[in-house]
Amino acid sequence: MSAFSTSALSDLYATRAKTLASAQIWPEHEGDLISLAYGFAAPELFPTDDLLSATVEVLAEDAAEALNYGPTYPGLVQFVVDRLRAQGTPAEADNVLISYGSSQVLALLPQVFIDPGDVVIVEGPTFMGAVRHFALAGARLITVNVDDEGLDIDALETTLRDLAKRGQRPKFIYTIPTFHNPSGTLMPLERRCRLATLAKEYGVLVVEDDAYGDLYFENPPPPRLSALDHEGWVVQVGTFSKILAPGLRMGWACGNRDIIQRLASFKLEGSSGPFLTRMVERYCADGRLERHIADLRAAYRARRDLMLAAIAREWPPDVHVAKPEGGFFVWARLPQGLSATALLAEAEKHGVTFVPGTHFYADGQGDDAFRLSFSFVPPAHIADGIARIGAAFRTLG
């Protein structure tokens, strides 16, 4: 296309488009660089043959419905409902909305709940892919930090109390209680119960992002917040991305039916794909998904173990690294005086990359920590990548 200068366009852009920086980072061919940055699924673990046979079956048996305009396949809604119920969340079909990835729910939530200036409480660190949607809708973000056991509930209670004194009621608290991105933390049951109680007491919704909840390596995690809440204060956001394949773009919201209806009314394209919803249901049926998840747990656990063993060998002992009990990430906290951005610059010279902590805070914190992902890097490169970061530590002294 013939190019005209971008300045000719600049007056046309909406204010939000002028200020929003591109957030997507996709892996490029990076030569010898070992990337521990991407929180992607391991491509070699995709159940490609089974997905292919599910596709063939849907097209052979149900092409007229699958390939036309039409509603989300109710069979997939029922599959998600049954799975949620088996996990203790008391869902019915009208409590569930199937979406294009959980990202779509995270984009719909502010449409339903946020007017400019409304308060939303987010974790620090957190998954900024969600928080950017809230910010774009004009939310006033208040950060409550995460410690080794997830969201600091004492600090949350203080924040809620202070806001209430000023007559301010936050719209929701966005939290990732189980195998947090990026910190890898797991919120214990006692904190979960307190969070559910606080939500009720202050009349604040909790958005529970459960992207990694099924990927535990040792013991199953405590009950989801959505299973502890009996009054509808929790909206669970879930996804097939981590347990099946992100390219399918298939996720869900589960919550109070009035909220689900409102989210659905902002999902202006209507259904989530007659073909894909059938194909995913066909794949998941007969226990295939659960068997696949068991394989994923073993494969990701082995990668986590490789990474932690290499860290113990190669890094200075005063770098704080907690052992994640599930999920995709290892979160490293630096000793005082070291900067993650400076470490990254040095590490890239040694041929390895990761994401500095500043990418995971809405309020500018984070240069004292960084995130490593063990999900996407080929296992054979993990020890080398960690050793290269060890060399970067030594250069920085």
Ligand SMILES: Cc1ncc(COP(=O)(O)O)c(C=O)c1O
């Ligand atoms: C915590 C968290 N929530 C949501 C998502 C988005 O997932 P989806 O592929 O379902 O849009 C991610 C993806 O990395 C994530 O880490």
